Amino acid sequence: MTHRKADLLQGTLDLLILKTLALESLHGWGLSKRIRQLSGEVLEVNQGSLYPALYRLRDRGLIRSRWDITEEDRRVKVYELTRAGREALEVERDRWRVFAGAMERVLGTA
Amino acid sequence: MTHRKADLLQGTLDLLILKTLALESLHGWGLSKRIRQLSGEVLEVNQGSLYPALYRLRDRGLIRSRWDITEEDRRVKVYELTRAGREALEVERDRWRVFAGAMERVLGTA
DNA sequence: CAACATACCTAGGCACCCGACATAAAGCAA
DNA sequence: TTGCTTTATGTCGGGTGCCTAGGTATGTTG
Numbered sequence: 001m002t003h004r005k006a007d008l009l010q011g012t013l014d015l016l017i018l019k020t021l022a023l024e025s026l027h028g029w030g031l032s033k034r035i036r037q038l039s040g041e042v043l044e045v046n047q048g049s050l051y052p053a054l055y056r057l058r059d060r061g062l063i064r065s066r067w068d069i070t071e072e073d074r075r076v077k078v079y080e081l082t083r084a085g086r087e088a089l090e091v092e093r094d095r096w097r098v099f100a101g102a103m104e105r106v107l108g109t110a
Numbered sequence: 111m112t113h114r115k116a117d118l119l120q121g122t123l124d125l126l127i128l129k130t131l132a133l134e135s136l137h138g139w140g141l142s143k144r145i146r147q148l149s150g151e152v153l154e155v156n157q158g159s160l161y162p163a164l165y166r167l168r169d170r171g172l173i174r175s176r177w178d179i180t181e182e183d184r185r186v187k188v189y190e191l192t193r194a195g196r197e198a199l200e201v202e203r204d205r206w207r208v209f210a211g212a213m214e215r216v217l218g219t220a
Numbered sequence: 221c222a223a224c225a226t227a228c229c230t231a232g233g234c235a236c237c238c239g240a241c242a243t244a245a246a247g248c249a250a
Numbered sequence: 251t252t253g254c255t256t257t258a259t260g261t262c263g264g265g266t267g268c269c270t271a272g273g274t275a276t277g278t279t280g
Contacts, residue, residue: 007121007237007238008236008237008238009119009120009121009122009209009237010119010120010121010235010236010237010266010267010268011117011119011120011235011236012119012213013236013237015213015217016213016216019216019217019219020216023219027258027259028258028259028260029257029258029259030257030258035216038215038216038219039212039213039215039216040212040215042208042209042211042212042215043209043212043213043216046237046238046239047258047259047260048237048238048239048240048241048260048261048262049236049237049238051259051260051261052236052237052260052261053236053237056235056236070257072246072247072257073245073246074245074246074257074258075244075245075258075259076257076258076259077258077259093217096213096217098152099119099152099153100210100213100214101152102149102150102152102153103122103125103126103149103153103206103210104210105148105149105150105152106126106129106130106145106148106149106153107125107129107203107206109129109133109148117268117269118267118268118269119268120235120236120237120266120267120268121266121267123267123268137227137228138227138228138229139226139227139228140226140227156268156269156270157227157228157229158229158230158231158268158269158270158271158272159267159268159269161228161229161230162229162230162267162268163267163268166267180226182226182277182278183276183277184226184227184276184277185227185228185275185276186226186227186228187227187228
C-alpha cells in the first residue's frame with residue numbers, strides 16, 4: 001500500500017511550513033490546522049511529521065521558537081520565520097514551481 | 111545539504127515513468143533520456159532510481175518488459191504499460207493534480 | 221586500442237513521512 | 251470527582267524510495 005490519500009510528497013512539508021509561517025507566526029498545533037485549512041482540507045500534516053520538520057527548520061536557522069501563553073492559559077511554542085527563512089521560502093517556492101511546471105509539461109504531452 | 115537541484119520528489123517518479131511509457135514503449139536508458147527531454151531538461155532520472163522503480167512497477171503489474179534487439183544490435187529491455195498501468199496512470203495523475211493544486215492554493219495565499 | 225556512449229544492474233546510506241504512542245493540562249458534563 | 255474530549259507537545263520505529271557510487275558488457279569513434 002504505497003500512498004494513502006493524505007501522504008505528502010517528501011520535501012514539500014518544509015515549504016508548506018515556511019509559507020504558512022510567513023503569513024502569521026503560529027504554534028505547531030495551529031500550524032497544522034492552518035495548512036489544512038489553506039489547502040482546502042486536502043493536505044493533512046501528521047504530528048509525527050510536523051514536529052521533526054519544525055526542529056529541522058529550526059536547526060537550519062529558518063525559523064525560531066519561543067514559549068508563549070495563550071488567552072486560555074495554555075503553554076504553546078510559537079514559531080516565526082527568520083530572515084533566512086524568508087529567503088529560503090522564495091528559493092523553495094521557485095524550486096517547487098520549476099518542478100511542478102516540468103511535471104505538468106510531461107503530463108500534458110499528447 | 112538536503113536537496114540538490116536534480117532531486118525528484120518521492121512518489122513522482124512512478125507517475126513520470128507511467129506517463130512516458132503511455133506515449134511510447136521504451137527501454138530503461140531511453141526512458142530516462144525521454145523524461146529529461148519531455149521535461150525541458152529539468153528532470154533528471156538517476157539510474158540508481160530508475161531500475162528499482164521499473165521493478166517496483168513491474169511487480170505491481172503496471173508495466174511489463176521484454177528483451178529486444180535494437181537496429182544497432184544492442185540487447186535492450188523494453189518496457190510497456192499494461193492495462194492496469196494505464197488505469198494507474200490516470201489515478202496517479204489525478205492525485206498529482208489535486209496535490210499540486212493544493213500546494214498552489216497555499217503558496218498563492220497573500 | 222583507448223575512450224566514450226549506450227545499456228543493464230546492485231548495494232549501502234540516508235532523509236523523511238507515517239502510525240502509534242506517551243504526556244499533560246484545560247474544558248465540560250454527569 | 252471522575253472521566254471524556256480537545257488542545258498541545260513530543261518520541262520512536264518502520265518503511266519507502268531516492269541518491270551516490272560503484273560494477274559489467276558491448277558497440278562506436280578517433
